[in-house]
Amino acid sequence: MSPIRVGLLGIGTVGSGTFNVLKRNQEEIRRRAGRGIEITMVADLDVARAQALVGDGVLVVDDARKVVASPDIDIVIELIGGYGIAKALVLEAIESGKHVVTANKALLAVHGTEIFAAAQRKGVMVAFEAAVAGGIPIIKALREGLSANSIQWIAGIINGTTNFILSEMRDKGLDFDVVLKEAQKLGYAEADPTFDIEGVDAAHKATLMSAIAFGIPVQFDKAYVEGITSLAAQDIRYAEQLGYRIKLLGITKRVAGGIELRVHPSLIPAKRLLANVEGAMNAVVVHGDAVGTTLYYGKGAGSEPTASAVIADLVDISRLHTADPEHRVPHLAFQPDEMSDLAIVPMSEIVTSYYLRLNVADEAGVLASVTGILAEAGISIDAVLQREADEVGGEGSTQTDLIILTHDCVEAKMNEAIAQMQALPTVLAPITRIRKEELA
Amino acid sequence: MSPIRVGLLGIGTVGSGTFNVLKRNQEEIRRRAGRGIEITMVADLDVARAQALVGDGVLVVDDARKVVASPDIDIVIELIGGYGIAKALVLEAIESGKHVVTANKALLAVHGTEIFAAAQRKGVMVAFEAAVAGGIPIIKALREGLSANSIQWIAGIINGTTNFILSEMRDKGLDFDVVLKEAQKLGYAEADPTFDIEGVDAAHKATLMSAIAFGIPVQFDKAYVEGITSLAAQDIRYAEQLGYRIKLLGITKRVAGGIELRVHPSLIPAKRLLANVEGAMNAVVVHGDAVGTTLYYGKGAGSEPTASAVIADLVDISRLHTADPEHRVPHLAFQPDEMSDLAIVPMSEIVTSYYLRLNVADEAGVLASVTGILAEAGISIDAVLQREADEVGGEGSTQTDLIILTHDCVEAKMNEAIAQMQALPTVLAPITRIRKEELA
Numbered sequence: 001m002s003p004i005r006v007g008l009l010g011i012g013t014v015g016s017g018t019f020n021v022l023k024r025n026q027e028e029i030r031r032r033a034g035r036g037i038e039i040t041m042v043a044d045l046d047v048a049r050a051q052a053l054v055g056d057g058v059l060v061v062d063d064a065r066k067v068v069a070s071p072d073i074d075i076v077i078e079l080i081g082g083y084g085i086a087k088a089l090v091l092e093a094i095e096s097g098k099h100v101v102t103a104n105k106a107l108l109a110v111h112g113t114e115i116f117a118a119a120q121r122k123g124v125m126v127a128f129e130a131a132v133a134g135g136i137p138i139i140k141a142l143r144e145g146l147s148a149n150s151i152q153w154i155a156g157i158i159n160g161t162t163n164f165i166l167s168e169m170r171d172k173g174l175d176f177d178v179v180l181k182e183a184q185k186l187g188y189a190e191a192d193p194t195f196d197i198e199g200v201d202a203a204h205k206a207t208l209m210s211a212i213a214f215g216i217p218v219q220f221d222k223a224y225v226e227g228i229t230s231l232a233a234q235d236i237r238y239a240e241q242l243g244y245r246i247k248l249l250g251i252t253k254r255v256a257g258g259i260e261l262r263v264h265p266s267l268i269p270a271k272r273l274l275a276n277v278e279g280a281m282n283a284v285v286v287h288g289d290a291v292g293t294t295l296y297y298g299k300g301a302g303s304e305p306t307a308s309a310v311i312a313d314l315v316d317i318s319r320l321h322t323a324d325p326e327h328r329v330p331h332l333a334f335q336p337d338e339m340s341d342l343a344i345v346p347m348s349e350i351v352t353s354y355y356l357r358l359n360v361a362d363e364a365g366v367l368a369s370v371t372g373i374l375a376e377a378g379i380s381i382d383a384v385l386q387r388e389a390d391e392v393g394g395e396g397s398t399q400t401d402l403i404i405l406t407h408d409c410v411e412a413k414m415n416e417a418i419a420q421m422q423a424l425p426t427v428l429a430p431i432t433r434i435r436k437e438e439l440a
Numbered sequence: 441m442s443p444i445r446v447g448l449l450g451i452g453t454v455g456s457g458t459f460n461v462l463k464r465n466q467e468e469i470r471r472r473a474g475r476g477i478e479i480t481m482v483a484d485l486d487v488a489r490a491q492a493l494v495g496d497g498v499l500v501v502d503d504a505r506k507v508v509a510s511p512d513i514d515i516v517i518e519l520i521g522g523y524g525i526a527k528a529l530v531l532e533a534i535e536s537g538k539h540v541v542t543a544n545k546a547l548l549a550v551h552g553t554e555i556f557a558a559a560q561r562k563g564v565m566v567a568f569e570a571a572v573a574g575g576i577p578i579i580k581a582l583r584e585g586l587s588a589n590s591i592q593w594i595a596g597i598i599n600g601t602t603n604f605i606l607s608e609m610r611d612k613g614l615d616f617d618v619v620l621k622e623a624q625k626l627g628y629a630e631a632d633p634t635f636d637i638e639g640v641d642a643a644h645k646a647t648l649m650s651a652i653a654f655g656i657p658v659q660f661d662k663a664y665v666e667g668i669t670s671l672a673a674q675d676i677r678y679a680e681q682l683g684y685r686i687k688l689l690g691i692t693k694r695v696a697g698g699i700e701l702r703v704h705p706s707l708i709p710a711k712r713l714l715a716n717v718e719g720a721m722n723a724v725v726v727h728g729d730a731v732g733t734t735l736y737y738g739k740g741a742g743s744e745p746t747a748s749a750v751i752a753d754l755v756d757i758s759r760l761h762t763a764d765p766e767h768r769v770p771h772l773a774f775q776p777d778e779m780s781d782l783a784i785v786p787m788s789e790i791v792t793s794y795y796l797r798l799n800v801a802d803e804a805g806v807l808a809s810v811t812g813i814l815a816e817a818g819i820s821i822d823a824v825l826q827r828e829a830d831e832v833g834g835e836g837s838t839q840t841d842l843i844i845l846t847h848d849c850v851e852a853k854m855n856e857a858i859a860q861m862q863a864l865p866t867v868l869a870p871i872t873r874i875r876k877e878e879l880a
Contacts, residue, residue, distance in 0.1 A: 309731075
C-alpha cells in the first residue's frame with residue numbers, strides 16, 4: 001500500500017523532531033501502521049534552512065497555502081502556532097478534505113468549537129495529542145482509555161517551564177525572579193515567558209482536558225488563570241514545613257454547580273506522586289468513578305517528545321480514516337450532538353482549602369482576632385504555624401509570619417474573610433493566599 | 441443506531457463490576473461511543489445468583505457455549521480465567537465471527553499466538569486492556585500512544601498483591617510470612633497466592649507488554665520468573681539505608697542480543713516515582729527513544745478498575761469495527777506479517793547491577809577475599825555497607841552482614857563470583873542476591 005503523504009507547516013523545534021523521528025523509526029512505524037508515513041512537502045519561510053534539514057527528496061515551499069491546497073497531501077501537520085495564519089490554514093486544510101494534526105493548544109482552546117465543527121462537516125479528523133503534556137498520551141487516555149468512566153476531576157502539572165522554576169525555587173531557596181533568569185539561560189523559559197509564568201499556557205491545556213473529560217465545548221475565556229510570578233521563596237519553605245509542596249496545577253472538576261476550570265499555584269501533600277514531579281517534567285492525575293485515581297507522567301515539551309505525540313496522531317489517522325466518520329473517536333471524546341451544556345463555575349463559587357500567610361505585628365491578641373474573623377465566616381482551621389519574630393525579621397523584630405491552613409470553604413467567603421483580616425491594623429502587609437488541594 | 445450487544449462469560453468480581461459500571465454510566469458511554477453498549481446475555485454456573493445480579497432484563501444461561509454461539513451477540517467478554525474452557529470459548533467466539541474482550545493474561549501470555557492468528561483470519565478483534573495493570577490504559581499507551589517510538593525498555597510494578605506485601609514489609613519491618621497472612625486476611629492476597637508471590641502473574645503481564653513493545657510473539661515460556669518469597673526484612677532495611685527500595689518488577693528491554701524478559705525483586709533508587717508506588721497500586725515505566733521516560737499509574741486490580749479497562753475495549757471495538765480489518769490497531773501493535781524474530785535473551789546473558797548480602801565471620805581479611813573474587817571476575821563495586829557484628833548478631837556476636845552494591849555486569853559472571861564467594865569458609869550462610877535497576 002502506498003505511503004500516507006504528509007505536509008508539514010513550520011519546521012522549527014517540533015517540526016524537525018517530527019521529521020527526524022519519522023525518518024529514524026520509519027521501518028518500525030510502517031510495521032505498526034501497516035503503511036508508510038512520509039513527509040513529502042514542507043512549508044517554511046526560510047526555505048534554504050528547511051531544505052537543508054529535510055534533504056533533497058522533500059519539496060520545500062515558502063507558501064503554506066501550497067501545502068494545504070496540494071492534491072498530493074493526505075494529512076497536514078500545523079506547527080506554526082498562534083491564532084492568525086494557523087487558524088486560516090487549518091480551516092483551509094479541512095475545507096480541502098485533509099486531516100490535520102496540530103500541537104497548537106492556544107488555537108484549539110480558543111477556536112476549537114469552530115474548527116472541530118468544520119472538520120465534522122467535512123468528515124476529516126483534527127488530532128491534537130501534542131497540544132497537551134507533550135509526549136504523554138493523555139488525550140488518548142482521557143478520550144479512549146477511560147471512556148467507561150464518569151470522570152470526576154483532573155489535576156495536572158502541564159507546564160514544564162513553571163515546574164522547573166518551582167523545583168529550583170524549592171531546591172535552592174531562591175526567589176522567582178532569580179530562577180526565571182536561570183531558566184531563560186538554560187532554555188527552559190522563553191525570552192518572553194509571559195504565557196508560561198502567567199498560567200496562560202497551562203490554562204489552554206486545562207481547557208482542552210476539561211472539554212474532553214466532561215463533554216463540554218472549549219471555553220478558555222471562562223477559565224480562571226493565575227500564574228506563579230508572585231510566589232515567594234518563604235511560602236515554598238513554609239509549605240514544606242507543613243508537609244506540602246507548591247505546584248502550578250491545571251484543575252478541572254465536576255461539581256454540583258457545573259465544572260470547575262482553573263489554573264493557579266496549589267499546595268499538594270508532599271507524599272503524593274504528583275508532588276514529586278520535578279524539573280521540566282509534566283504529569284496529569286485523572287480521577288474516574290470506576291478506575292479511581294490514575295496518573296500519567298513524562299516530558300511535556302521538547303522536540304522529540306512532542307514529535308512522539310504528533311506521529312502517534314499520524315498513525316491513528318492512518319488507521320481510523322477507513323472507519324466511517326460516525327464511528328471514529330470524536331474530537332472532544334463525546335459525539336458532537338451529545339455535548340453537555342454544564343456551565344463553568346465562577347471562581348467565587350469554587351470550593352477548596354487554603355494556605356494563608358499574614359505578616360503581623362508580634363503582639364498579644366493578633367491570632368485571636370485573625371482566627372475570630374475566620375470563625376465568624378464559618379471557615380475552620382486545619383493547622384497554624386506561627387514563626388518567632390526573630391526568625392522572620394531578625395533579632396528584635398516586631399513583626400512575624402502567621403501561616404494558616406484552612407479546611408474546605410467557598411472562595412467567596414474566603415475573599416470576604418481575607419478583606420476583613422487585611423483591614424486589621426495588626427496585619428502589616430498584603431495577605432498571601434494560595435489554594436490547597438489534597439487530591440485524595 | 442441499535443446498541444452493541446455484549447455477552448458476558450463469568451460474572452464474578454470483574455464481571456459484576458463491568459455490568460454495574462456499564463449500567464451506571466450507560467448514558468455517558470453512549471454519548472461517547474455514539475451507540476449504546478448493553479450486556480444482553482450472561483453465562484454463569486450459578487444462574488440464580490447471576491440473575492439476581494443483573495435483573496430480569498438480561499438472559500442468564502449456565503452454558504457459556506450458548507452465548508458464544510448466539511446470533512444475537514456482537515462481542516463476547518471472557519472473564520472465566522485459566523487456560524482450558526476459557527481458551528475453547530474464546531476460539532469458538534472468534535470462529536463464530538464475534539469480537540472478544542478478555543482480562544485473561546495467563547491465556548494470552550501462553551496461547552496468544554494461536555488466538556490472535558485465529559482472530560486475524562476471521563477479521564475480528566481480541567482486546568485485552570484489562571489483562572495488564574487493571575484500569576491503567578497501558579496497552580493503549582504502548583500500542584497507540586507511543587507508536588512513533590522505538591521502545592527501549594519497560595519496567596513495571598504489575599502485581600498489586602506483591603507490592604502491597606513489600607510496602608507492608610518496609611513500613612512495619614516485618615518478614616514475608618507474617619505480612620502474607622495479613623494480606624490474605626485483608627483480601628489483598630488469595631487463599632492460594634502462588635501465582636502472585638512467585639511472580640507468575642507479573643510474568644504473564646510482562647510477556648504481553650514485551651510482545652507489544654517489540655513486535656515479538658508472546659513467549660511466556662522464555663520469561664525468567666522469580667518471586668518475593670525469599671525476601672527478608674533486613675534486605676529491605678539495608679536497601680533503604682543505601683537509598684533504594686525493593687519492588688517486584690516486570691522488566692523487558694531491547695538489548696544487542698535480543699530482548700530481555702524477566703520478573704524478579706529489584707532495588708530501585710528511592711527517589712524514582714516508581715519506588716514511591718505504594719500498597720496495591722500498579723505503575724509502568726516505558727522508555728521510548730523519542731518520548732524519553734513516561735510513567736502510567738493506577739489501580740491494577742479490583743472490580744471497577746478492571747471493568748474500566750474492559751468497557752474501554754468495548755467502546756474501542758464499537759468504534760473500530762467499521763474500519764477495514766487491515767487498518768485496525770494490530771493485536772500486538774505490529775502488523776501480523778511484520779513481527780520480529782528477536783530472541784529472548786537467556787538469563788545468564790542479561791546485564792544488570794546487583795545487591796549482595798553475605799553473612800560473614802567478623803574477622804580480618806574477609807572483605808579482602810570477597811572483593812578479590814569480584815575484582816578477579818571484572819565486577820566493579822559501587823558501594824559497601826559493613827554492619828557491626830553487635831548490631832547484626834547481638835553483643836559478642838562473631839558474625840556480621842556485608843552488603844555490596846555492584847556496577848553492571850553479565851549475570852553469568854555474577855553467578856560464578858557468587859559460587860566462589862559462597863565457597864569461602866568465612867561466608868557462613870547462603871548469599872542473598874537481588875538485582876538492581878537504576879531506571880535512568
